[in-house]
Amino acid sequence: MEIGLKKQFLLLLAQGTIECGIPEIESVAEALNISLQIKRVNAFSPVCILNSVDENVVTSILSRTMLCKSAYELWGHGTSYESLKSSIKEYPEKWKAPYFSENRTFSIRVKGLGKKVSTSTQKKIIDSLEDVLLLEGKVMLQNPIDEYFIIEDYISEGPSKSSSPSGIYFTRFLCDGQRHLMEKYSLKERKLIGNTSMDPMLSFLMANLGLAMPGRLTCDPFVGSGSLLVSAAHFGSHIIGGDISYNILHARGKSSRKGAGWRKRDETLRNCLSEYGLEKYFVDVLLSDAANHAWKTKKELFDSIITDPPYGIREACSRVGSKKPGEVDIPELQDGQVHFPEQMAYHLDDVFLDLLAFAARLLVCGGRLVYWMPVYRADYTSDIIPQHPALKLLYNCEQVLNRHSSRRLIVMVKVSSNWDEEASIDNNIFSGHNSFRKKYFNQS
Numbered sequence: 001m002e003i004g005l006k007k008q009f010l011l012l013l014a015q016g017t018i019e020c021g022i023p024e025i026e027s028v029a030e031a032l033n034i035s036l037q038i039k040r041v042n043a044f045s046p047v048c049i050l051n052s053v054d055e056n057v058v059t060s061i062l063s064r065t066m067l068c069k070s071a072y073e074l075w076g077h078g079t080s081y082e083s084l085k086s087s088i089k090e091y092p093e094k095w096k097a098p099y100f101s102e103n104r105t106f107s108i109r110v111k112g113l114g115k116k117v118s119t120s121t122q123k124k125i126i127d128s129l130e131d132v133l134l135l136e137g138k139v140m141l142q143n144p145i146d147e148y149f150i151i152e153d154y155i156s157e158g159p160s161k162s163s164s165p166s167g168i169y170f171t172r173f174l175c176d177g178q179r180h181l182m183e184k185y186s187l188k189e190r191k192l193i194g195n196t197s198m199d200p201m202l203s204f205l206m207a208n209l210g211l212a213m214p215g216r217l218t219c220d221p222f223v224g225s226g227s228l229l230v231s232a233a234h235f236g237s238h239i240i241g242g243d244i245s246y247n248i249l250h251a252r253g254k255s256s257r258k259g260a261g262w263r264k265r266d267e268t269l270r271n272c273l274s275e276y277g278l279e280k281y282f283v284d285v286l287l288s289d290a291a292n293h294a295w296k297t298k299k300e301l302f303d304s305i306i307t308d309p310p311y312g313i314r315e316a317c318s319r320v321g322s323k324k325p326g327e328v329d330i331p332e333l334q335d336g337q338v339h340f341p342e343q344m345a346y347h348l349d350d351v352f353l354d355l356l357a358f359a360a361r362l363l364v365c366g367g368r369l370v371y372w373m374p375v376y377r378a379d380y381t382s383d384i385i386p387q388h389p390a391l392k393l394l395y396n397c398e399q400v401l402n403r404h405s406s407r408r409l410i411v412m413v414k415v416s417s418n419w420d421e422e423a424s425i426d427n428n429i430f431s432g433h434n435s436f437r438k439k440y441f442n443q444s
Helices: 021-031 055-062 081-090 093-099 119-128 200-209 227-234 269-275 348-362 435-441
Strands: 008-013 038-040 047-051 068-078 106-113 146-153 167-176 217-220 238-243 282-287 302-307 318-320 343-345 363-376 391-400 405-414
Touching (some): 021 068, 021 391, 055 167, 200 227, 200 302, 200 363, 227 269, 227 302, 302 348, 348 391, 348 405, 363 391
Parallel strands (some): 217 302, 302 363
Antiparallel strands (some): 008 047, 008 068, 038 047, 146 167, 391 405
16 A cells, blocks of 8 residues: 555445455445445554545545544555655655644554454654654643544454554554444343344444435334334434334333343333434334235335344244135124234244335335345355345355354345335245244254
């Protein structure tokens, strides 16, 4: 990477169980109508380089991202400290000079990726760069005006750690991402929570991948406790959902969580949104069977659909229907009577086929479908991803759950209005009752 005449920025991605940092950045950029040139150093390193953009573009992107931890203006790069110093010298003076003023306080730290750098080593490294850093201000470790980081990347291509850094970067800290939202929206602080409530980090990730924005409408057809829609509402999208469970939508009966007892009347999605000042984005939640949904229209309604269908681990997946063979007589209801229809098993292959048909019909063109798909890792091949002629696969990111199982975060975009064609799965892996559950729990 050579320092050119346009600024470059270094982005540090969070390292965890899901590798979806680049897709999130690209999605946020699309939502904000920003054109990006982004490159990851290698498949294992959390370092990404963003080329030829303005500083305000970078801060706009990080005002939404969860998996991009922080951003830095890149002043120099090398594979050794000699090459790093040469690179810093080549960085245009017009961009460095404003920070060399004696009126600016600063700090310099060394950050090791994949290796801890001792305090004594940090001091030697910082001292070695004194001749190329003409910083005249006062050193201040707490709350300085400018923060500089020397980033040593020891994460090489492969499982083994490198003994020497594969890349060394000198940077000026710009801003952090939005990982503080994980604490603000912690599930521990919510009244409305269920067995399948999504972790806040993943909820915000899905909202970003779905391009949740002001003026848009986001739907979750398996809404449950609404954790995904809370994140979409945080980004200004109006939200609507459906679920087959009357009790969870209307705060009735006992909670499915162990030891939680009876639900309180305020354990609703609308009240949950009001706790965060987001009630104005609430449209409605509908009692709806995902196999025979409530939106009977030919109009394209939703800008995004983000959802986590139940797949039989923490919650069973069911649809309206009779477990008895043959036709079932449904009695006439008198005024004031309430009928709770019988439910039957809803197999995973049908869940995904119905979900894609739902998205193909009700998404606007360019709208996105974002959903989780469970996978027994030994069985995974690309042909198990459900397909629909009206939907194009954009991203397929794996989150490892344990040594034998994972789930895939699937992102699709609607590319045509030919919704009357059928969805398909070129594999029978999801066929049959509790297909994934049986494999998940029957491990030797």
